[in-house]
Amino acid sequence: MYIKESKGFPEDFLWGAASAAYQVEGAYDEDGKGLSSWDAFVKIPGKTFKGTTGDVAVDHYHRYKEDVKLMAYIGLKTYRFSISWSRIFPEGNGKLNEKGLQFYDDLINECIKYKIKPMVTLYHWDMPQSLIDQYGGWESRQSVDDFVNYAKVCFSHYGDRVKHWIIMNEQNVFTSHGWMLGTHPPGKINDLKMFYQVNHHVFMAHAYSVLALKEMYDDALVGSSFAFSPSYALTNKPEDALSKQDYDTLQSYYWMDVYAYGRYPRAALSYLESLNVKIEMEPWDEDILKRSALLVDFMGVNYYQTTTVAYNPPQGVNNLNGENNSGKKGTKAVTGIPGLYMNPSNDFLDKTDWDWAIDPSGLRFACRDITSRYDLPIIISENGLGAFDKIEDGKIHDPYRVDYLREHIKELKKACDEGCRILSYCVWSFTDVLSWLNGYQKRYGLVYVDRNEEENSGTLKRIPKYSYYWYKKVIESNGENL
Numbered sequence: 001m002y003i004k005e006s007k008g009f010p011e012d013f014l015w016g017a018a019s020a021a022y023q024v025e026g027a028y029d030e031d032g033k034g035l036s037s038w039d040a041f042v043k044i045p046g047k048t049f050k051g052t053t054g055d056v057a058v059d060h061y062h063r064y065k066e067d068v069k070l071m072a073y074i075g076l077k078t079y080r081f082s083i084s085w086s087r088i089f090p091e092g093n094g095k096l097n098e099k100g101l102q103f104y105d106d107l108i109n110e111c112i113k114y115k116i117k118p119m120v121t122l123y124h125w126d127m128p129q130s131l132i133d134q135y136g137g138w139e140s141r142q143s144v145d146d147f148v149n150y151a152k153v154c155f156s157h158y159g160d161r162v163k164h165w166i167i168m169n170e171q172n173v174f175t176s177h178g179w180m181l182g183t184h185p186p187g188k189i190n191d192l193k194m195f196y197q198v199n200h201h202v203f204m205a206h207a208y209s210v211l212a213l214k215e216m217y218d219d220a221l222v223g224s225s226f227a228f229s230p231s232y233a234l235t236n237k238p239e240d241a242l243s244k245q246d247y248d249t250l251q252s253y254y255w256m257d258v259y260a261y262g263r264y265p266r267a268a269l270s271y272l273e274s275l276n277v278k279i280e281m282e283p284w285d286e287d288i289l290k291r292s293a294l295l296v297d298f299m300g301v302n303y304y305q306t307t308t309v310a311y312n313p314p315q316g317v318n319n320l321n322g323e324n325n326s327g328k329k330g331t332k333a334v335t336g337i338p339g340l341y342m343n344p345s346n347d348f349l350d351k352t353d354w355d356w357a358i359d360p361s362g363l364r365f366a367c368r369d370i371t372s373r374y375d376l377p378i379i380i381s382e383n384g385l386g387a388f389d390k391i392e393d394g395k396i397h398d399p400y401r402v403d404y405l406r407e408h409i410k411e412l413k414k415a416c417d418e419g420c421r422i423l424s425y426c427v428w429s430f431t432d433v434l435s436w437l438n439g440y441q442k443r444y445g446l447v448y449v450d451r452n453e454e455e456n457s458g459t460l461k462r463i464p465k466y467s468y469y470w471y472k473k474v475i476e477s478n479g480e481n482l
């Protein structure tokens with residue numbers, strides 16, 4: 001859309017950066033923390049790149065003061081981080097761990113000391129292992145009650161200071177990797193019925209948590225963050241256009257419609273019925289989902305790439321073993337769902353070393369789509385570039401990351417001009433982090449951390465990258481000086 005004059009970003013725009021407990025904290029068994037699903041999963045041989053773990057990660061647990069100080073220097077307005085459920089409840093339910101509660105108190109207070117607004121994610125994939133042992137974790141409806149109990153403790157303890165809450169991080173990703181692709185815990189493959197049942201439990205946990213928060217703090221803003229890869233049809237062949245609709249319904253709207261409307265897309269339910277997949281629900285669930293949808297304040301969006309969609313015949317490609325987790329460009333396979341769609345590469349777009357399509361316009365496309373469909377404000381809770389960074393003369397020169405971020409921010413500004421209500425933009429990530437399946441060599445941070453795949457392999461020293469200093473100017477100019 002051609003808009004003659006840009007109004008720029010809103011005055012109170014929250015420039016941020018993000019992390020997640022398992023990827024940064026380390027201290028996996030310290031101060032009373034219980035084990036999480038990831039603590040256990042990474043120890044299974046062959047599951048992660050070179051067997052990397054988050055046992056130490058980048059030691060944010062002990063170095064959070066240094067990290068927050070680095071955030072303050074560039075004037076960060078918000079820091080998005082997640083709480084590790086098993087630090088608060090080592091067993092997932094039952095006894096509270098005061099030391100775990102204290103850690104996040106300290107972190108929140110440290111942010112506030114520098115006028116950085118804490119943006120807190122309640123679930124960034126690290127389910128307490130004890131709940132899996134007790135009843136199968138998300139597979140049991142019991143997980144909803146235990147999650148909501150954990151959520152309420154966090155709200156009542158931190159809600160006086162935390163006003164931005166993200167309940168779930170990328171429900172679409174952790175459930176599909178966990179129950180369809182076998183690449184995240186619990187490592188199940190093509191367990192379609194359980195995949196949809198687990199999703200229903202997670203939706204209910206999200207919905208009850210939204211209701212609970214609003215009852216305690218009606219001034220708090222709440223939503224969940226979705227990994228949104230908007231799609232383009234490969235050609236204007238009608239069958240490709242219809243495959244795009246199937247993809248959108250089953251890969252995007254299936255989640256966002258529930259958060260925003262409190263209902264599942266009809267086409268998806270018909271598809272599930274045809275496969276004999278019946279989601280078990282309580283009679284009151286639909287009502288709870290609807291009530292929570294009315295209270296959701298924003299759609300959280302983690303944006304990395306767009307997807308291209310083409311028709312996939314019934315004997316066509318499947319979704320397994322397609323990912324490039326090595327960083328060897330060109331090794332990602334075309335994947336898809338037989339009979340529905342496949343996702344070929346987009347020849348118009350450059351790719352990262354992990355074959356993720358680089359598409360700044362896709363961020364605007366995502367915001368426009370959400371605005372039209374849901375008319376909700378948006379928090380870009382993640383956006384960033386995973387790359388191999390090199391230290392040269394003690395410095396990290398990452399102009400490629402600056403290019404990536406600049407082009408995405410430009411498109412986001414256009415989205416604002418086009419009427420999208422964008423509240424915040426968080427770079428993924430603040431420091432380098434453990435990239436779940438890709439080890440430490442896939443770096444996203446504005447701040448470099450001296451370590452590699454082997455435990456105890458570096459000093460864990462923080463070195464701000466060129467992109468860190470660049471982002472400082474972006475923040476100071478409220479997105480004008482790009």
Ligand code: BG6
Nearest residue numbers: 020169170173302386435436437
């Ligand atoms: C998102 C997650 O999927 O993307 C992050 O919320 C993750 O936790 C990020 O690190 C980048 O993905 P990856 O696989 O490159 O680490």
